[in-house]
Amino acid sequence: MSRYGIWAAALLCAAVGPVWAQPASLSAQDYARAEKVLDYNLKGQLKNAEIVPHWLADGRLWYRRDGEHGAQYMLVDPAARSREPLFDPARMREAIRAVLPAAAERVPEPLSVAVEAGVLRARFAGDATQQLSCDVVAHQCRAIAANTPDPLWLPSPDGRRAVFVRDYNLWLRDLDSGRERALTQDGEAYYGYGVLPDLALHAVPSRQGRWKVPPFAVNWSPDGKRLFGSRFDERKVQPYPMLAMAPERGHRPELYNIRLSLFGDAEQTRAEWFSVDVDGAGAGKVQRIVAPEGWSPVIEADIFGWSADNRRVYASIANYSRPARMRLVELDLDTGRSREVLEEQSATRVQVNDFLYNRAAVRVLNRSHQVVWFSERDGWGHLYLHDLRDGRPIRRLTSGEWLVRDLIGVDETRRVAYFTAGGREAGDPYLRRLYRVSLDGGDPVLLTPEVADHALEVGASAILGGDGIDLLSPSGDYVIDNFSTLDTAPRTVLRSTRDGAIVLELERADTSKVIAAGWRAPQRIKLKAADGRTDLYATVYFPPGYSAKTAQPGQYPVIDAFYGGPQVTNAPVGMAEAVSATNPISRSSLAALGFVVVTIDGRGTPGRSQAFHDASFGAFADPQIDDHVAAIGELARRYPGLDLQRVGVYGHSFGGYSSARAILRRPEFYKVAVSSAGSHNYQGMYSSLNGMERLLAGRVDYGNGRTVRPTPEAIPENYRGLDNATLAQNLRGKLMLVYGDLDENALPAVTAQLSEALIRNNKDFDLLYLPNQNHELFRNDAYYTRRMWDYFVEHLMGAKPPVGYKLAPPPKRGGGGY
Template structure:
């Protein structure tokens, strides 16, 4: 009887069915395409009229159909922009072509000066409809024709964005013509290549600048988009000389002009030179050399043009990393690739500000006791009255940050803001400073009270004025500062205690900390689109288990004006899509909620037991569990083979309290594993289909380090792991990321956190994957693990992918090998078996 009882007990923990077949692999590979475009009305694009009282949007319908809707901010619900059936019938009569009322070929709508008249466009023809009585008429206006000889030859950036419009370009030259948009920063972006004797219609906005040039980068000129239809004919020869830019900021690469226009500064042989108003040139600095130099972008004139400050930099050490491309495409022999790549502990660029009086040409010594060991000196700016200048000092080790003021006459230094931490300051994710009120006040972001919040400083008094936000939640991003109303609009997480603390919400608060308003409320993560006057906004919110909902809300108090639309996911569900499941459970302390997601295969059978695989990425710079809706998640591809896949954010990841984040400090091997395991055990109690006797883990980059760490330090729980391009020893990885969490100087904790150090502890099945040309994480990091495993006489699998870079497990071959590894060692089946 005892033997029978034991058999019954053990048989409940194994799979009673077979998966990992060729059919499962094919289904897994095709999931993305199977689910694509199966959600209707997932997005909304409001198009506001000039007075901000109405907007229109295109409402998508099932069957690739649509309708046009109007919204009036004073009405409780959207309504059709016009009678679609009547308009379709009238357009059919007017054009002689059958028009489908649910597929009106309208490119866009435009509001007019008459509230009841809306213009729209079909194939470059302009129509107007009276939305009250349905009257339709075509607006006939001659198309404005411009030839390239008539175009401007002064290149400039786009200065403003008006309403939508279209331009038609016709190429009458004897070569291909390139069409480039010149954006607001003067950057050029190619949008089209127009063949000989061909036309191209370009959607754009009034005021946008378009550049035409040939394949040799010779320019035909520029055209600024107008509200009326325009045909631009490109003909003749390009200009002999390229257009000249009037944008000083974009082109002033040789000299920097003083504010009063009397002085020019530039760099010659690593030093600063000045030319005065009479054209006389003289050398200002003499301490620039091959190892210590000034750069053009570090020069900052005082507003009164009497002084100049620049950053003198001592070069960082050179740390060369070499990789070998075994199988280059252009030769038989391997290639050596070498690049500079600083690692933790290396000598970094050393920055020091230098202050000069222009008339006397003297260097004014600066007291440097407040910035002795900079990781960086950034955000340099002058006071409006030229009495002092400021910069942000981040001390190496990232435990001290200061806003420092330097007296322009004496060179004395004083702290405006001082931030210290016993662990680390999350400078890469949470640095925010905004000078307002003419530079007399400063908005500063800090975790000094244990949560990421905003503070207001009095710059003149160099002291805290007041805390702006406060509470057991975090500011995620400052979206807009209204200086006139003294209000801040920002994104935050954790503001609703009963919601997932990672959900993004929009808020507003006064600079003095009063009148905090939560503008969004739905139980999900939110993105908003503002009306131009910022009195209303469209709020779109969703969760992984809820398709997007679109609402119009009032900016004054966040009150709902009307519901616009809810995305329709019926077709997605009918296609077999399994809704991801949100789950939370207590972490290692028995008090803190840990949040994650569960994915199941499309043919999920609740009566069966499934091995569980964790997709891990515990990088402290973020939180990584998806919060918004998506048709497809990569984790579904592995789940489809017969697994339950989970993703969890454990302690040590970002965007909770500082205490929660601090678990990563000098402790990356922790990776939140005690929280992850507690979460998985709680989930398995509630969901009996999860078989925790068969648990796998995989990840890439920091996730690769984490995946191997799971098999080294928690191999009683994790049995199978795939580690891709892992930063297995933090002394081998990029300097900024690792010193941010592991600190500086380098000491024994780096060695203790290394997977190389603990390789001898390996139990379970391990697949290491690495691309031979990885430039993000040194491939030697993986190979040093390989060496340690061999020295410890451990069995493991190694896949080196020739020619691949970072994330090579994401290649088609890498994906397949990863899947095979889990099927073979968790399902205990030979991968891609066939029933035939």
């Protein structure tokens, strides 16, 4: 064939499109199948995927499990290697009703379980005036006075008192007598005690009365004689308007003026600490504690611990100028003075856990006056032991080209720390394993030989309001381990901390409902980054029936499920997260519709080295977008049938930013994008204590080191290049922008500002406005989800979606997520 003939054949193939004939339309039955595996429909259907242990003083534990006919409660005795029901539900129901005839048919979850005078007793809610204390062996109950605090109160360690907020001040209530007294007097609007500040990004539902929390950022001392907390001063912060255009009542738009500072605002939220004496001669004394000028409390860290005499607290403060610095400080609650213990520095980010939403990998050891401290000072996140009195480094506890993930606990008596890590063993570096290491030196000891993700979750960080979870037994002899892979069900076991041996299997998750719904496990695939050297890991959801042997050229359009935030990873490694993902959702559903769906943790995300993480500092999503393009290209070369001429992308929040930026920055590769709640520029986003500066590109710079906006339209030099509007002229494919009008996390104005730039550049795009929606729209708005599916079916697959199909709203269940 002549050269002209070859060119003509190539042009003909391009003209007629892929060999595989695409469906002309999808049916309602196709959507119904996809709906069955939608994340929120599968949430909770993976039965007994995890447990929360409640340890008893004698070393036993109890937990709740999903039974065939409702909740069951199990009692575990590690020493006897036994697991049995905590009580007989039928007998306990009769015992409760013998005392309280009007009690419900089902036995409620125990409020507490404890050994009292040698008898194991469970306490249950009764009515307004009484509770029930029941012998779980004899199944006999007696009525006791109801002194359970209101859920919006913060109970003392002994459970006898509780603190609550009234008129911006803290009040104390004696739960036995009902007597109340004020602990503080000078609280006021936007400068209260225990009040949820607007910077927590729940101001609108708080104003609406739909978001209520116990006293915010307040802690009892272990002896119950003091309160310590953070107080936020938002009095000078400029009001930021949030407008409900379609209010639930009436027809006049409803304005919510919340206090939210933007990049460059002269007045930012200020934070300080306070201490309140609850008892003794100093009862009612409030001690104000202020961080040094230019420093602020680290809001995700809360506090690290108390001194043995309950007179001092250990916390962290940070200054996010260059270099970024973080200090461990000791706060004297009697005098209000602070003392620096040690300081970390970094040219980029400085954190107390590589994953911002995880609890700090720090532990104060009162017995030895030492602290276990997390640091990336050598380029990898590791644990170090320091002297608490002078900050002197004693020794590093871990080392090597791998990452400490979470500090599970420290046994001070045996001087042993337990932690999870990724990358120390061969294979996928995102699989967590559990280790033990001596505080007195020596190599870590692997306690979990199974090649799986050992998801030992100890609770979310303070930035999410999470409570800690004790996975270690009081004696330190046992630990609760939960592990799985993408295609093996989660197992929860009781494991010996001595040698890692499994003492008892507690639960093996029931996958039957998930499998019956049509869910298929994704595949874990290693690919290369754009530099051609760095290993990346992807989780890929293939359509039902996909086979490399039978796939035809161009058969499957590809969708990149993108998040890209520098604080979390998003490619699942365990089954629970793969079944019901945190963000983005719909991966299994889109695969069920006929797309190959890919999630990649590119350079710039946590979980690896500091250098890997720092790729996003200053450049944010750009290196990741290039990594995704390279990785998807390699995936298509290795897996037949993937159509690189039909690649789409979607994401929410940081993923909304990344997906829009992907189609604008690489328009030759991405043809369709759905971007929901994107942070499309940062001059229009919030700053201050929970600001994005420390994650993205450091403190704002308006030239000559200025950090205050010189003119209303000024943009910080180090953030100018991150504005998606600067790429608006590049749009060639199909883009749908989505936002909720009451979204405080990703402010609606920045989507409007990107829209204005697209209009100015005469670009066609779609805009979906969701009235009365907040940041949770991607997981709670069925209309948005259906529209997102339709957009990819129509514009990427080239098919017609079913007319009038309506997704059912999410089932009303407890829980949630960030």
